[in-house]
Amino acid sequence: MPPRVLALAGEVKHRKPTQRHVADGLRRRARHPGCPFAPPPEMMRLHAAQPLSRVRLWDGSTPWLVTRYDDQRALYGDQRLSVDPTRPGFPHMSAAFQEALSKNRPSFLHMDDPDHARIRRMVTGPFIIKRIEAMRPAIQNMTDDFIDTMLAGPNPADPVEALALPLPSPVICELLGVPEDHAPPPTRLWPTPPSAPCWASPSPPRPPPLPGDTPAQRLHQPQRRR
Known part of the structure; x- marks a missing residue:
């Protein structure tokens, strides 16, 4: 699991942050100079010395950065955490992402339980x-x-x-x-490069009906019965 920034409503009590625990946005080189897929050196430094630290984002907020796998697993099971981008304090990575997520209906990846569990079971x-x-x-x-x-x-x-x-x-x-x-x-x-914003594209035309019993049809049936 890669390091991720997590929004936490309340204090993290299972471990105390070390030193000043404020990394100013990890504004050093965002990628490893030798390999774009390797973790950034600054991230690895925090992983070793300050696995639970704060980072400063573009809007001045300072959410927690959790870089160790075991800590991430523990926090993902904490109901005080949320993946809902509409909740106050959610750590948006940029103003563009914040605007896009606020204007669109969230996918189940951005839902908390019980809605997330209900849709996940469906698919x-x-x-x-x-x-x-x-x-x-x-x-x-x-x-x-x-x-x-x-x-x-x-x-x-x-x-x-x-x-x-x-x-x-x-x-x-x-x-x-x-x-x-x-x-x-x-x-x-x-149709557009991965970096281009696609959320404002017009609705695609309705696809032709699929023959027989297909996974796509089975996914559609529970929705029709609701």
Whole structure:
């Protein structure tokens, strides 16, 4: 689990912060200079010396930063914690995120129990381990096909355009039971760069009906009976 900033209503009593426990926004280099996927050096320093510390965010607020896995596990079970971005004191990472989350209906990832648990139970069926493992051969074949096409194409190749961008579309269709001839092209699924704001896009057209008993239909049925 990566380090995360957590909003806590009340004091953390199981461990006392050390030193001044205020890191000014981790404003040093945000990424490791040698590897973009490695934890930032400043984060690792806090992990070792001040695993429970405060950070100063863009709006001047100073939420807690919890960098150790065991502490994160303990706090995630604490009902004083909330993932609801509309609650006072929630540590928004930027003004843009705060504005976007305030204007849109939150997903179940931004809900507290019991709403989170209710919706999670509704959607877990198609994602059980046995079903996902059964998809492994099909996903491997899709991946192999895209890699073969990439290797047979121009050199050097762009693995993002040749593999990372087109692969999710057929995998999602396989997961939800969407027929291959109904699958949208990758650019329809991701028409803008990942960094572009997509929450203001117009509503997509209604998809064609799916034949038979598919995971997508099973997810839809409980909603229709409510």
